[in-house]
Amino acid sequence: MPPAITILPLGTASAVPSNTRNHSSLALLLPSSNTLLFDVGEGTQHQLQKIKHLSPSKITKIFITHLHGDHIFGLCPLLSTLCNGHGGIAEGGEDPRLANTGKENRPEKATIEIFGPKGLREYVRHTLRLTYTHLGSWISVHELLHAHEEETPNTTDMCYVKEIPGNNLRQDKRGFWKDIFKNEEFNISAGEIRHSIPSIGYVVTEEPLPGKIPKEYPKIIASYKEHFRARGIANPMSLLSALQSGQTISEHGAAGIFFPTILSERGIHLPDNSILPRPPPRPGRKTTILGDTYDPSPIAPLAQNSTVLIHEATNAYLPIVDPNTKSTETYELVKERTMSRGHSTPEMAGLFAREINLGVTEDGYEVEGTLILNHFSSRYKDDEADGPEGQAKKIMNAIRYCAENAWCNEKRVICARDGVKIEIKIYE
Incomplete structure (x- = not known):
């Protein structure tokens, strides 16, 4: 079974942090050990240092939802650490930031890629320049532009000394940024969400996973084990993993004489001329990550069936x-006041979960959908701030119930806690 996707909240506070909640940041740990980071509020580095099973060296992609300080003030310090940066110029010495920055030293790909709204590139450049930060490796900033926004100048001479020009990514006709990053494991798209400033939500979709081997297959293979061993398959049960992973196997006799296929695109060929067909692939997991919002409806079509x-x-x-x-x-009154400041209540989160059919696959099959709440007011402390049965736990349980009732009772709703991981298993 492929390992779980791990969601690790690093900061779950809103504008004002508390002694139990850090400013906004969230890590998504994928089965390949790739780690995606979403928002980098102040103090994110401290959180990374506290959590032993998260390796900062695995972070190569950072996604920013919007440019409010509680979501980005930790970005440049983190870049300095991830890229082995330092600052300062010795009196009379050369500027160390210029070392090894010529064209001949520029790699084709940046060590760290950052995605976010217009203005992010300028923010990173100015902050690094004004703090005399010297990065030991290269970065690239890709801006996701709304329809009305002009591109930020991005020629080589405008870049920070160790910055590879990033892409200016335009919304498509539906208002989405499709496939802003894609590899063999997952793809990431983005959509607009409504807040008090331009804001973006991200949808991380895992590629289809190998199908589940039917329970009767091992018994059938065992009944023909001598047949397969005679054809060079020392461990006939290995055919099942090969079947699941999409391999094909043929056998060859002496002098290259070709014999019937053992494992073809159709499945495992049995001696009675029947075939054990390949199980259909399972859909990959789909994770929608929203930043601050009072109305995420623009991203709803992209987030469907998360x-x-x-x-x-x-x-x-x-x-x-x-x-x-x-x-x-x-x-x-609480809802009206919250929305006027660009934010949501737990009931609004639950209703959006219902709107996007959270936990329902495209073909209507129900799986365990998970709604994770975050970005809590400083009034709401961590669950165990005053003990396992304290007032804080009662308040957080009540917040969870609000979302559950709006979505659908007995669904999986979790109030995120700093440093407490949440595992998302594959569809069974």
């Missing part, structure tokens, strides 16, 4: 468990 939805829940109406709830407040 396995995981990560959605903010900045404020909640909790009259029973939250002692700070004013007697004059109602859910409608």
Whole structure:
């Protein structure tokens, strides 16, 4: 079975961090050990140092949802660390930032690629320049431009000294940025979400996975093990993994005489002339990661049938468990105030989960969908801030129930906690 995808919240606070919640950041650990980082709020480096099973050296792609400080103030310090950077110029010495930056030293591909909205490139350049930061390796910044936005100048002479010019990526006619990154394991697309400034959500779609071997196949292979051994298959059971991975196997006799295929595109050929067909591939997992938003509906078509939805829940109406709830407040007032600041309630997150058919495959098959809430107000401490049965736990449970009731009862809703990983298994 392919390993789980691990979602690791590094920061789950909103604008103001607390002693239990860091500024926004989230890591997505893929089965190949590739790690994707989404947003880099202040203090993200400290979080990475605390978590032993996350290797910073595996981070080569960083995705920024928007340019508010609580989502990007940790970016340039992290780049300095990931790229072995340092700063300063000795008196009378040459600027170390210029060392090995000629065309002959420029690699074809950057060590770290960063994706985000317009302005990100300029922010990174100015911050690195003004802090005299010398990067030991190269970066590239790709900007996702909304329809009305002009491109940021991106010629070589405009770049930071160790910056390879990135791409200016335009929305398509539907308002999406399709396949901004793709490899043999997954592809990433993006869509607009509504906030108080231009904001982007990302959809990470895993490539189809090998199909599940039917339970009866091992018994059938075992009954013909001598047949397969006589044809050079020392371990007949290995045919099942070869079948699952898409391999084909033929046998050759003396002097290159060709014998019937053992494993073809159709499946395993048995001596009675029947075939064990290949199991159909399973759909890969689909993870939608939203930043701050009061209305994510523009990305809904792209996020349809996600396995995981990560959605903010900045404020909640909790009259029973939250002692700070004013007697004059109602859910409608809390929602209106929250939206006016560009944010969402847990109920809004649950309704969007329902809108995108979270946990339902394209062919209508139900799987375990997961709604992960994050970006909590500083009023909402970590679950165990005052003990396993304290007030904080009651409040976070109430927030979770709000989202569950809006989505559908008995669904998997998780309130993200800094440093507590969430595993997403494959479809069975």
